[in-house]
Amino acid sequence: MTKLNQILAVEKGVKAGTQRALTDAYHTIQKAPLLSGLSRTYQPIDDEGEQLPPESTRVQVKAEQVLADVAKALTRLFDVTATKDWTNTVARADVVVDGRTLIEQAPVTYLLFLEKQLTDLHTFVAKLPTLDPAETWTLDDNLEVWRTEPVKTTRTKKVPRNHVLAEATDKHPAQVQVFTEDIVVGYWTKTAFSGALPARRVNELLTRVQKLQEAVKYAREEANATTTEDVQVGDRLFAYLFA
Structure with missing residues (x-):
């Protein structure tokens, strides 16, 4: 007995073959000379006249035969597809x-x-x-998201400072160098949250x-x-x- 997977295996090939057969049949019946034939004989009006050989062209394509070939190709496809679809209704x-x-x-x-x-x-x-x-x-659990532990960091502020290089005298002013110093002015507490997994x-x-x-x-x-x-x-x- 044939299995459904065997039908599935041949279905693609049958479809391709049928398509080729239909295409070939379509192109064949478009070629009018292949469907045409003739028979022509010549007879002079008297026995002294020139004798010419008969002419004939054989019909190469018969539309009824093309229909029969198309029917044969499609019948195979129709039956394979029907077998597949009928079986699909019970294959579980x-x-x-x-x-x-x-x-x-x-x-x-x-x-x-x-x-x-x-x-x-x-x-x-x-x-x-x-x-x-x-x-x-x-x-x-309250926010239903993930969170990290709080991380505390400092916030600083630059404050200008003076550094006396040389004290002032009665002859020279004091020599002072200006610089900045980072002073802690507060604290950041950061907690990251995420909705990822x-x-x-x-x-x-x-x-x-x-x-x-x-x-x-x-x-x-x-x-x-x-x-x-x-x-x-x-x-x-x-x-x-x-x-």
């Missing part, structure tokens, strides 16, 4: 992670949808912001997404192993269309 499998069944008897079409969504979700989770590892963070939390989320991805792929493979029932609709369709 459970999604199980760590022994826990998250989805029971999911249709294969839904499993394909989940695979695409989980790929996008994995990209999203991988880009989640993480806390600066250079800091020590604790969770502030700890790296371990992001890694945990990534692991969960990856486990579910693997479970969905396994379920899809199991569903695709469903035995198909050969569905043949093409002959009936073309018996009507091209009769």
Whole structure:
């Protein structure tokens, strides 16, 4: 008995072959000379006249035969697709992670949808912001954000000072050098807050997404192993269309 995954394996090739057959048929019937033929003979008016050989052109393309070829190619595609779609209505499998069944008897079409969504979700989770590892963070339950321990730093102010290099005399003024001195005038207390996540939390989320991805792929493979029932609709369709 044929499995669904075997039908899926040949479907692409059948589609490509059918498309080529349709394209070739379309181009063939556009070439009017191929569908035309003639037969021409010559007879002089008397026995003394010049004898000329007969001329003939054979019809190379018959439209009915082209229709038959198109029907044959499309019948194969219609039957393969019908077999796939009919089987998809019954192909199901459970999604199980760590022994826990998250989805029971999911249709294969839904499993394909989940695979695409989980790929996008994995990209999203991988880009989640993480806390600066250079800091020590604790969770502030009141604000529901992460915070660092307060860090106290000084605020300084430059104050001009005079340094007497030489005292004044009755002959020379004092020699004074002006400089500035940093004086502590206050204190800053800084606490950093962040709405990012700890790296371990992001890694945990990534692991969960990856486990579910693997479970969905396994379920899809199991569903695709469903035995198909050969569905043949093409002959009936073309018996009507091209009769």
